[in-house]
Structures are given as structure tokens and as C-alpha cells.
Amino acid sequence: MSAPRPLVAGNWKMNGLKAALVELAAIRDAVAAGGAGRAETAICPPFTLVAAAADACKGSALAIGAQDCHAKVSGAHTGDVSAQMLHDAGATYVIVGHSERRADHGETDAIVRAKAAAVIKAGLTAIVCVGETKDERLAGQAAAIVGGQIDGSLDPDFPATHLVVAYEPVWAIGTGLTPTAGDVAEIHAVIRQKLLKAYGPKGGAIRILYGGSVKPSNAAELMGVKNVDGALVGGASLKCADFMGIAGVYK
Ligand code: PEP
Numbered sequence: 633m634s635a636p637r638p639l640v641a642g643n644w645k646m647n648g649l650k651a652a653l654v655e656l657a658a659i660r661d662a663v664a665a666g667g668a669g670r671a672e673t674a675i676c677p678p679f680t681l682v683a684a685a686a687d688a689c690k691g692s693a694l695a696i697g698a699q700d701c702h703a704k705v706s707g708a709h710t711g712d713v714s715a716q717m718l719h720d721a722g723a724t725y726v727i728v729g730h731s732e733r734r735a736d737h738g739e740t741d742a743i744v745r746a747k748a749a750a751v752i753k754a755g756l757t758a759i760v761c762v763g764e765t766k767d768e769r770l771a772g773q774a775a776a777i778v779g780g781q782i783d784g785s786l787d788p789d790f791p792a793t794h795l796v797v798a799y800e801p802v803w804a805i806g807t808g809l810t811p812t813a814g815d816v817a818e819i820h821a822v823i824r825q826k827l828l829k830a831y832g833p834k835g836g837a838i839r840i841l842y843g844g845s846v847k848p849s850n851a852a853e854l855m856g857v858k859n860v861d862g863a864l865v866g867g868a869s870l871k872c873a874d875f876m877g878i879a880g881v882y883k
Contacts, residue, residue, distance in 0.1 A: 635861065636836075636837050636838070636839045636861045637670065637671070637672055637839075637861075638670065638671040638672065638839070638855070638861050638862040638882050639671065639672045639673070639674065639796060639839050639841060639861065639862040640668060640671050640672070640673050640674075640862050640863050640865065640875075640878055640879040640882070641673070641674040641675070641676060641697065641725065641727075641759060641796075641798075641841065641862070641863070641864050641865065641869075642659075642673075642674070642675040642676060642865050642866075642868075642869025642870075642875055643676050643699060643727060643730070643843075643864055643865065643866050643869060644675065644676060644677045644678060644681075644699075644869060644870060645678075645699065645732070645866060646678055647678070647870060648677050648678055648681055648870075650681070650684065652677070652681065652870075653681065653684055653685065653688055655870065655871065655872055656675060656677070656681075656685055656688060656689070656694075657688055658872035659673070659675060659694060659872045659875055659876065660688065660689050660692045660693075660694040662872055662876045663692070663693050663694045663876075663879070664692060664693060664694075666883070667876045667879065667880055667883070668693075668876070668879035668880065668882060668883070669879075669880065669881075669882035669883035670882050671862060671879050671881075671882035672693075672695065672862075673693065673694050673695065673879055674694065674695035674696065674697050674724070674725050675689075675694060675695075675696060675697070675869065675875075676696070676697035676698055676699050676725065676726075676727055677696070678699065679698060679699075679713055682696060682698050682718060682721045682722065682723050683721040683722060685722075686721055686722025686723060687722065690722070695724045695725060696722060696723050696724065696725075697723050697724065697725030697726055697727060697756075697759070698713070698718045698721075698723045698725070698726045698727070699726075699727045699730065699733075700713075700726070700727065700728065700730070700733055700747070701713055701714055701715040701717075701718055701726050701728070701747055701750060701751060702714050702715075702747070702750070703743070703746035703747050703749070703750045704750070705750070705754075714750065714754070715747075715750045715751045715753070715754035715756055716754045718754070718756065719754045719755055719756055723756060724756055724757060725756060725757050725758075725759055725796075726747075726751040726756050726757075726758055726759070727759045727761060727798075727864075728744050728747040728748050728751060728758050728759070728760055728761070728785075729741075729744035729747070729748070729760050729761045729762065729781075729785055730761045730800070731761060731763055731800060731802045731805060732805075735802075740784075741780075741781055741783075741784025741785045742784065744760065744784075744785040745784065745785050745786065745787055748760050748785065748786070748787070748790065748795075749787060749790070751794075752790055752791060752794045752795070756794070757793075757794045757795065757796060758790075758794065758795055758796065759796045759797075759798055759841070759864065760785050760786060760795065760796070760797050760798070761797075761798045761800050761843070761864070762778050762781035762782055762785065762797065762798070762799060762800070762823070763778065763781075763799055763800040763801045763802050763804075763805075763843075763844070764777040764778055764801055764802065764803075765777075765802045765803060766802070766803035769801065769803065774801070774815075774818075774819060775818065775819060775822045778799065778819055778822060778823065779822050779823075779826060782797070782823055782826045782827075783826065786826075786830060788830040788831065790831075792827075792831045792834035792835060792837060792838050793834075793837075795838050796838065796839045796840075796841060797823055797827070797838060797839070797840045797841070798840075798841040798842075798843045798864040799816070799819050799820060799823060799840060799841070799842055799843065800842075800843035800844050800864060801819075801844050803844075804843075804844025804845050805843070805844050805845070805866060806845070806866060806867060807844075807845060808845050809844075809845060810844060810845050810846075810850060810854065811844075813853055813854070813856075813857050816842055816854060816857045816860060817857045817858050817859070820840050820842070820857065820858065820859035820860055821858070821859055823840050823859070824836070824840060824859045827840075839861035839862055840859055840860065840861050841860070841861060841862045841863055841864045842854050842855075842857070842860045842862075842863055842864070843863060843864030843865065843866070845867075846863045846864075846865050846868060846878055847868045847874065847877075847878065848868070848874060848877025848878055848880075851863065851877065851878040851881045852881050855878075855881045855882070863878055865878055
């Protein structure tokens, strides 16, 4: 099976007022000008900007995603947003299980799995995040922890076509620290084996993104690692020049 088409997705986290749509339009136009080469691109702004961002990118090659959703379709869940609502707003991707949500909101693998199921049921693609903490890595448990998160967060019944996995070591997020290429290769190989076991040959086509302090200066090395099919980018996705400096690796 040929390597999957890479995906470079930006996670804006809790950043961005309406004025940030100008930066989004710059990214859209840079992608349209061929700046991301063969890579697919997506930006996941905060909920408040999803509909406007999707409108601004309608018909373009820049997809819009969200950063979380509720597992239910509708109901008495004050403050929550469903995957169906995100679909209605024009999103095509939803990040679930980001380590900041696992830490800040006590999201377990079971919750993440239920959210991913809701995303897929709504016709969207789930970007499921996994990753070990610094202590877990220092204890030599990184592969076991990530493997366990994959087992717990994914359902073998998920359609492989609507699934992306992001390996994001918690200690690398927003810190400027990154694992070595060898460490990334080891964990991505573990994830690939799990995906092949759960989904058969289709597991070979599921994109496995690396995330955690990706920037233009380290993107080529990280994206060149075996089984790395793109990036989930936080801070560096807020500026068009930085985001395109990463996506441009695929030109
Ligand atoms: C993220 O939060 O998904 C992330 C990868 O952040 P950063 O690139 O800022 O480390």
C-alpha cells in the first residue's frame, strides 16, 4: 500500500478572535498557491470561529476542524458542542483526546473513544491524540502508555478512512522540546502495528501525525521519520509564515 497523503493540521487552542480570520485567509491563499505541496492542510480554530472559518475556506483546499466535541448528538449538556453541530458549521475534522483536555477535563480513553465515535457518526474525521508524560518517558513506559491509549481510545469498528492518530508527547507540547527522531520512529512504529492489527491493511493508510513543538526549523527532520504522515501543530499554526514553513516540507 502506498504511503498515505500527509496531513498538516493546526490547533489554535484557545487563541483567536474574529481578527484572526485574516491570518486564516493568508494560510488558505498560501495553500492555494501550492505552498503545502502534496500535503492536505487543516486549521482547527476555537468553536467561536469554526463557522466563519469554514465559510472563508469553502471550496478551498484548507479544511477546517474543531478541537473537541461532546459524545452525544444533542441534549441537556450546557456549554457543550456536538459533532453534528460542528458538521453543520462546516468542519470536517475534530481533534479528540488532546492531552490538555485529558488533563484539564479528566478525559479518559473511554470518553475519548466515545467522542471519536460521535465524530465519525457525524461524517467527520477524528484526530485522536495520544502521548506520554515526562515521568512516563523517564520510567521507560512511553511505548506501553501510548499503546494502551490506542487500545482504549480507538474502536476496531471505526472506519479507517475517518481516523487520524496524533502522537503528541505531553512534555513536548508548547515547551520547545522534541523527542529524537529515533524516539518518534519507535512510538510511531508501535502505533502503526496497533492500527494494522485493529484495521488490517487499511490500518496502513491511517495517518499518524507527530505533534509537539513542531516548527519550520525541525519539521523536515520530524516529517522525514518513518510512519510520520504529517504534523499536528500548536503555537506555530497561529502565523501563516510558520505554518507554511512546516507544511512546505511536502513541496
Ligand atoms: C498541540 O497542542 O497540539 C501542539 C502540538 O502544540 P505545540 O505545537 O505548540 O507544541
